[in-house]
Amino acid sequence: MTTPAALDAHALRADFPIFERPSHGKSLAFLDSAASSQKPRQMLDAMRDFYETSYANVHRGVYELAERATEGLEAAREKVRALINAPSAREVIFVRNATEGLNLVAYAWGLSNLGPGDLVVVTELEHHSNFVPWQFIASRTGAGFALIPLDEQGELRLDALEGIAEKGRVKVVATGVVSNSLGTVNPVEQLVAWAHEQGAIMVADAAQAVPHRKVDVQALGCDFLAISAHKMCGPSGVGALWGRAELLEAMDPFLLGGHMIRSVKADETTWGELPHKFEAGTSPMAEAVGFGAAIDYLEDVGFDAIERWEHELAAYALDQLAELPWVASYGPPASRRAGIVSFNVDGVHPHDVAQVLDFEGIAIRAGHHCCQPLMKKLGVAATNRASFYLYTVPEEIDRLVAGLHVVRKAFA
Amino acid sequence: MSEFEQLYREVILDHYKSPRNHGLLDPRDAYAEGQNPLCGDEISVTVRFGEGDVIEEVGFEGRGCAISQAATSMLSDLVKGRTARDVAAMPKDELLDEIGIPLTPVRLKCALLGLGVLKVALHKAKGTPLPEEWGTSAGDITLN
DSSP states (O other), rough: OOOOSSHHOOOHHTTTGGGGGGGBBOOOEEEBBOOOOOHHHHHHHHHHHHHSSSSSSSTTSHHHHHHHHHHHHHHHHHHHHHHTTTTTTTEEEESHHHHHHHHHIIIIHHHHHHHTTEEEEEEOOOOOOGTHHHHHHHHHTEEEEEEEEEEEEEOOOGHHHHHHEEEEEEEEEEEEEEEETOOOOHHHHHHHHHHTTTTEEEEEEEETTTTTTTOHHHOOOEEEEEEEEEGGGGEEEOOEEOOHHHHHSSSSSEEEEEEEEEEESOOOOEEETTGGOOOOOOOHHHHHHHHHHHHHHHHHHHHHHHHHHHHHHHHEEEEEEEETEEEEEEESSGBOOOEEEEEETBBBBBHHHHHHHTTTTOOEEEEETTTTHHHHHTTTOEEEEOOOOOOHHHHHHHHHHHHHHHHHHHOO | OOOOHHSSSSHHHHHHSSSSTOOOSSSSEEEEEETTTTTTTTEEEEEOOOOGEEEEEEEEESSOOOOHHHHHHHHHHHTTBHHHHHHHHHHHHHHHHHHHOOOOHHHHHHHHHHHHHHHHHHHHHHHOOOOOOTTTTTTTTEOO
């Protein structure tokens, strides 16, 4: 790779303590950021600082510490709002992760808005978290369930939309923004337009997108968007669901209990205002602060720079893999995909590939990547997946390729 | 011995590349199939019984990692000549000792898939008991 990038991945690696630890006696080549990202010191420090100086339960206490804690949480909420250009911070709900956010919409919106004759539309590319909740809610409500199919390059077949619309009243279209298994970047604006034409809401699973590129909910036009902090340098245990205020206000709450109520009486309970209506119990407060710090860190690096860097890495990886006749890679060409590469080695099961690479200090993912319908479509039980982030350097891809030679030799 | 050589012992690679008792039996007295959904291993097992429910022949097929296929191949040799009841009660450690390699919890599931599927086949054909525990955690392996 010769192109100079706007970010210096080698320098950024120094922010991540985990890279100091060897793996199997070698330096760690972490190529599994799509599963979860590593954490920069700056984020870890922010969480520690919160616990050490500003920790108390939020929104309830009158004392100074509680005020500081509340400010910390709400500042983080505002950072999420700004990150995705949401119109208002009250539309940003802290959840445990994107999966929980998607379940929230499926249950709290779906149960009251779907019935026989209605159609729920997802895609063959979906991660199980944006597939299974919809499948379940469709069957619970009697609504139909249809899939937008893929072509051989792993891209959505928009020509199939017309036929899908004939199967029922399309009420919800739920798709990923970026595929976690093939790296496909979906044509979200077109899907939003089609959804709205049908009178449907559009739910975007942005777990694999928001960490790696600028995502603007107003520009996209979607109605809901789900994010996981742990995939974007933030801690595990917190994520965000963004939703249009008018939709959230009309919905039943999801989880119930303390903090999400206005008044509780023996015969009647009323719900609190947004976003609290959807934040029952004590929020993951320090985690939210960590989430905010992660956003600051990434904004500092620059999302455009991150996107460009990953694109270069993906193009480099695909080129290198194309040189190996005994490796097959899946998905669209580099120009239409994010920093994710899925591949198989002839005659060697992904689990064994990943195991041998592990012995070389290289971490990749082997399996179905929570996309069993996609694996079926590809005609494989599993694939290997290498995924990149701001701290990935080309040398790690070189090590991956060298590792694949070791794999081939070992199982020849 | 490198880490690779410790896990992928000669005997493992041998059983993987030249699996014993490979190919489903026809006719057969027992059949079951199972997958390890975590990583895409699949095994199908057939059995033919002789006198007194003794396992005379075993035939298996599958698609999966070297550990899962080799373990099933080694298992198939281990159980021939034993009764269904005896094999149904076979503790997983017996197979693991035979395999003789260091296995993490994740790869334990690969190694024990074949044993689980065989036990289901025996249960379906002869009513032998199913153990509560498959490897390290029940429910991750879907067995038919």
